[in-house]
């Protein structure tokens with residue numbers, strides 16, 4: 001494989017590469033040593049001086065996280081809030097959009113299940129309607145259907161950029177063009193795209209974006225973030241505020257803090273946030289174009305060689321693909337197969353293909369998911385493919401002729 005990225009260095013910086021074949025960046029990627037060390041270093045500081053003093057001593061490094069994320073997303077530092085997950089960021093954003101009965105929230109059919117659950121709750125609370133928009137035959141959003149659905153009742157458009165259970169990349173930029181022209185706010189779930197490809201909020205044209213640290217960004221678990229376009233901030237009514245997000249003036253009125261950090265809670269894990277900062281810095285160091293080129297090489301090889309194995313069916317939609325490769329092996333239970341591979345030190349994941357709000361459940365309903373990252377090498381893929389192939393032939397050999 002030809003790649004601009006120095007894979008040997010990436011592996012040397014990733015202790016997990018020596019222990020397992022890790023093909024689950026879409027679940028939680030292997031962190032580089034720098035990320036783990038920055039978390040531990042801060043925990044050690046807390047051990048010595050206590051959490052409050054430790055936060056003061058790390059304040060400069062902590063503040064840099066906002067600059068790092070702003071560079072990653074192409075926005076300003078005061079347009080970012082840190083959260084403890086992508087779902088939290090999503091709920092904070094969606095539940096803060098003022099909605100009334102009869103208003104509509106348009107979603108794609110590739111929405112992450114937690115997002116849909118949050119939106120159904122939002123609908124119960126506000127009386128707004130959640131409207132899934134038709135997809136194109138390849139599973140991505142149907143742009144014409146989206147444009148048609150943007151009538152005077154539409155108040156928010158929600159889109160998952162890269163689903164967790166399908167290797168497609170959704171047409172975020174095109175949706176952004178349509179929402180901008182219509183003047184409707186656009187909330188992008190970039191949980192799976194952040195860290196595996198360039199994601200720029202200006203280029204996409206979203207007002208809101210949410211992401212997680214632990215996936216392709218290689219940050220620690222328990223981290224996430226919310227971007228809110230500055231010009232959109234005052235149109236939100238924050239669903240939850242605490243004494244960091246707001247103050248009470250003398251007449252009992254709540255005055256929100258300036259900037260998007262009003263969405264942040266007082267209590268947080270400084271250590272994990274510092275780990276997130278280290279992960280973003282690490283990704284920026286490699287460059288998102290180089291990372292994307294590398295992960296696509298790996299995913300393409302996987303798709304090519306998996307589809308040549310007997311009984312394997314690829315399940316990815318879309319024309320533009322991501323580093324997520326989904327598949328089934330005919331007649332084989334995907335969870336059992338995953339367990340067999342895990343016992344041999346090859347780690348992938350299985351995932352449900354969630355039923356949409358308005359239609360039959362997809363078929364197959366569960367798939368295997370292999371999601372390599374740039375630290376995966378040819379030997380990793382060889383090992384995985386050989387093991388899978390051996391498992392399939394064992395099964396075929398055991399069958400009556």
Ligand SMILES: Cc1ncc(COP(=O)(O)O)c(C=O)c1O
Pocket residue numbers: 026084085086087088112114160162163164189191192212224
């Ligand atoms: C597309 C997508 N959105 C949202 C989430 C939720 O992220 P978190 O678990 O950090 O809340 C996930 C998690 O897998 C995801 O894949």
